């Protein structure tokens with residue numbers, strides 16, 4: 228257990244968190260990358276997914292592209308883009324977005340599809356326009372699954388953001404790879420523990436959100 | 448007045464649901480489309496608010512072809528009640544009833560006020576206003592459905608087996624209330640059902656349909672019972688069955704006792720008039 | 730292209746390594762999920778702790794897990810066993826839920842009917858429940874198989890040999906072809922295994938077409954690190 232104690236000691240030392248390369252800055256970068264990637268992905272994937280769910284068109288393409296990206300090794304995508312675009316944030320961002328888009332897309336269209344068609348029919352029959360049906364009925368009722376897609380994407384991106392450091396960007400992968408290179412297991416382990424905590428806390432927040440949504444009447 | 452002019456509907460999968468159907472629905476009366484499941488009733492009803500587009504022919508409301516009216520605007524001007532109430536599970540009762548007025552731009556407070564009024568009109572406890580549909584009984588849900596359809600005071604009310612999913616006692620209660628409402632409101636109602644008793648109870652005019660949306664007979668309840676056009680109608684009305692073969696016999700205290708074919712008493716007929724007064728039927 | 734042809738034996742070797750890491754993990758996750766999933770259905774009160782608890786593993790990023798796990802296993806980070814255990818845990822996180830759902834969907838009355846016919850508990854599991862749950866189990870297994878294969882590569886940054894080594898080598902030495910070959914081979918491997926699973930399903934469950942569309946599209950998936 229000594230390595231664990233050393234790692235915890237390192238994580239709990241104030242010095243490890245302060246300064247330009249400290250855990251504080253790295254954790255901030257890690258979160259920033261993740262939010263940026265999920266945000267950018269959602270900007271494209273949410274409207275597209277909602278549209279696919281609402282119209283039922285393009286579903287085949289969405290399913291196939293989700294399957295293909297699921298089979299894509301992220302490390303491969305990152306290194307490939309990094310060779311083309313150079314060291315820095317571009318390559319990881321591209322990879323994160325490739326990773327996040329299908330999850331958000333799938334959550335959005337399956338959320339809309341899960342809404343009882345009779346309720347949608349009733350909404351149309353009252354004279355709601357397609358946009359009103361989508362925003363007033365399909366999105367609120369499908370919200371739990373839509374959020375589930377964003378949750379999955381966030382989880383994947385936070386996990387993968389560790390690899391950003393492999394191609395020269397920041398994030399919590401920095402101390403991890405630094406420890407790996409210098410045979411400093413305490414640093415490696417400490418950084419790993421911080422990443423795990425970050426991911427678990429974020430996921431718990433999403434789980435809480437979904438649980439609250441599930442309590443709302445009628446949620447699919 | 449609603450006119451179906453030689454409408455047909457063939458669904459994309461090739462099902463010919465309605466073929467060459469024509470009908471005039473007079474204003475301020477209740478017309479019942481009566482037929483067994485799958486004969487095209489819903490298809491016909493939904494042509495009126497353009498939830499279904501006919502593949503041939505046209506539907507006209509007061510001499511305007513509905514195909515020339517924007518569907519969204521058309522639907523907001525027509526009340527629609529469906530079998531499973533179709534209430535929004537995520538909205539409170541009062542919000543759901545206020546849907547169409549809100550869509551038509553009525554301010555929120557005003558729409559709510561009207562919704563509360565309507566709850567009383569359809570016999571709902573105002574206490575239920577803040578409930579969600581999942582917290583209501585089947586009968587209460589249907590009342591909310593009716594209130595929602597009436598919310599912006601439409602001239603036309605389309606009702607698709609609205610009482611089909613509630614238990615028989617509640618169904619009778621709802622039918623009675625609808626009659627009471629209609630006496631006051633005098634909407635143009637198109638009412639779909641496969642229940643002959645319901646048709647006789649509610650219809651000013653009844654259209655008996657064969658499969659494929661073809662008309663078997665159109666007439667008042669009385670005309671149908673008195674002179675069914677053919678065997679199909681006669682069988683559909685159950686005129687051959689014991690329970691519609693009624694007998695009357697003199698009663699010691701005056702008047703007549705009405706019984707069914709098996710001799711079970713159904714009610715009493717006064718001597719005063721021979722009109723359709725007896726509580727026969729149900 | 731030239732690089733790929735020259736290094737074909739090397740790529741094949743790495744593919745085998747890749748397979749030796751992922752296949753045992755997928756198999757272990759599947760086999761472990763069956764009793765756990767069945768238990769979750771038999772004892773509804775255990776369901777949430779069991780399914781939810783194991784599902785939590787899924788939130789743990791894989792690269793950090795590869796690093797933390799040796800603490801518990803006493804292995805070294807580069808040992809294949811370490812990677813296999815980590816991958817098994819991820820597979821299990823997905824598969825336990827699928828298994829619980831699959832067994833849960835085996836209709837109660839079918840089960841009751843089988844009891845009446847006189848199967849023993851064990852016989853009933855093998856002859857009735859397992860076949861009926863089969864299509865849904867297969868759907869879950871396919872997701873686990875595909876995501877495990879793409880997940881293996883990450884361990885390459887720690888020095889575990891797999892198709893992922895093509896990414897690390899390719900990146901360090903600037904060989905685009907190596908990375909492309911790695912991506913294509915990984916995806917192809919995932920596809921081949923998926924087709925094999927589908928074929929296996931057809932052979933074992935000829936009475937049903939596998940994979941209910943909804944459940945497949947809704948199943949979770951796991952990213953890299």
Ligand SMILES: Nc1ncnc2c1ncn2[C@@H]1O[C@H](COP(=O)(O)OP(=O)(O)O)[C@@H](O)[C@H]1O
Pocket residue numbers: 458459460462463464482483484485486487488489490491
């Ligand atoms: N959207 C549709 N696509 C294909 N066939 C349909 C569709 N809607 C209804 N039908 C078919 O058209 C016929 C009439 O249906 P419907 O109008 O719903 O009958 P009813 O309301 O009298 O039960 C039935 O055979 C039904 O299966």
Ligand SMILES: [Mg+2]
Pocket residue numbers: 485488489490607
């Ligand atoms: Mg119908």
